[in-house]
Amino acid sequence: MMFTPAPLPGVFTIDPALIGDSRGFFARTFCTTEFAEHGLETTFVQCNSSGNAYRNTVRGLHFQRPPHEEVKVVRCIRGAIFDVAVDLRPDSATYLQWFGAELTAENRRMLYVPRGFGHGYQTLSDNAEVLYQVSDPYTPAAEGGCRFDDPAIGVTWPLDTSDAVVSDKDAAWPLLTE
Numbered sequence: 001m002m003f004t005p006a007p008l009p010g011v012f013t014i015d016p017a018l019i020g021d022s023r024g025f026f027a028r029t030f031c032t033t034e035f036a037e038h039g040l041e042t043t044f045v046q047c048n049s050s051g052n053a054y055r056n057t058v059r060g061l062h063f064q065r066p067p068h069e070e071v072k073v074v075r076c077i078r079g080a081i082f083d084v085a086v087d088l089r090p091d092s093a094t095y096l097q098w099f100g101a102e103l104t105a106e107n108r109r110m111l112y113v114p115r116g117f118g119h120g121y122q123t124l125s126d127n128a129e130v131l132y133q134v135s136d137p138y139t140p141a142a143e144g145g146c147r148f149d150d151p152a153i154g155v156t157w158p159l160d161t162s163d164a165v166v167s168d169k170d171a172a173w174p175l176l177t178e
Contacts, residue, residue, distance in 0.1 A: 001028060003038045003112075006099040009092070010114035011085045012038065013101050014073070018108075027108065029075065030133065040112060041071040044133040052079075052123045052130070057165040058157070060120015061086055061146040061173075068142035069115035071135035076103040079128030082158050083111045086118040086146065096176070098155050103130075118146050122157050122164070145173040152176040 002015045016027035028034075032042040050059065061084070064070045074083050086098040102124070103109050113119045121130065146153060148170065149161055157164075 001031065001034055003034075003040075006085070006101075008085060008087050008094050008097055008099045008117075010112075011099050011117070012040070012112040014110040014112055016108050016110075029108075029110065030073070041114075041135045044071075044073070044135055045137055046134040048132050048134060050130040050132075052128045053126065054165050055123055055126050055128075056159045056161070056163065057123040057128075058120065058148045058161060059167075059170065060084070061118035061148055061150075061153070062120060063088060063118045063144050063146075064136065064139060065142040065144050068136055068139040071115055072113040072119055072132050073110055074103065074113065074119070074121070074130060074132040075108070075110045076105055077129050077131050078105050079123065079125035080104040081121040081123050081128050081130060083121045084119065084155055085111060085113040086120075086153055086155070087116070088118050088146070089116040092116070096153055098153055100155065102158075120148055120155075122159060122161070124158065145170065147171070147173045147175055150175050
């Protein structure tokens with residue numbers, strides 16, 4: 001696997017190394033040893049899957065409050081998404097900065113989202129499916145979110161979000177200035 005640090009501390013894109021032959025290919029998408037060599041989380045307790053019927057569906061920006069903060073390793077296994085990590089650590093030099101990467105079934109790229117970051121994505125195709133490993137169990141009482149269109153964060157989504165498919169819950173997250 002190739003681990004590429006993003007401009008935000010602790011965020012990485014991870015590209016699997018494909019080993020191909022006449023049958024197709026083999027690729028490792030997780031290895032405790034390789035993750036540990038890069039100082040990344042190696043214990044994941046859940047694997048979640050999210051199906052999205054329509055292009056321009058926006059999910060997020062989600063996070064878990066302490067002490068239930070999560071690390072996520074996100075991969076698009078069908079279609080394409082624009083995946084975003086937002087630094088929500090108030091004492092960080094990169095507080096409220098974001099990083100986005102295009103994850104597709106074809107490029108097999110993954111995004112490593114560390115604790116203290118919000119996460120969300122926009123689908124770039126119909127029928128996009130996202131798979132993500134999570135380091136801590138989902139705790140409903142610790143759930144939090146930021147609006148995907150919060151001007152204090154200023155994510156530049158690839159598609160116009162004025163007609164995005166957004167859940168009522170995600171549309172109702174407060175702006176950071178509220």
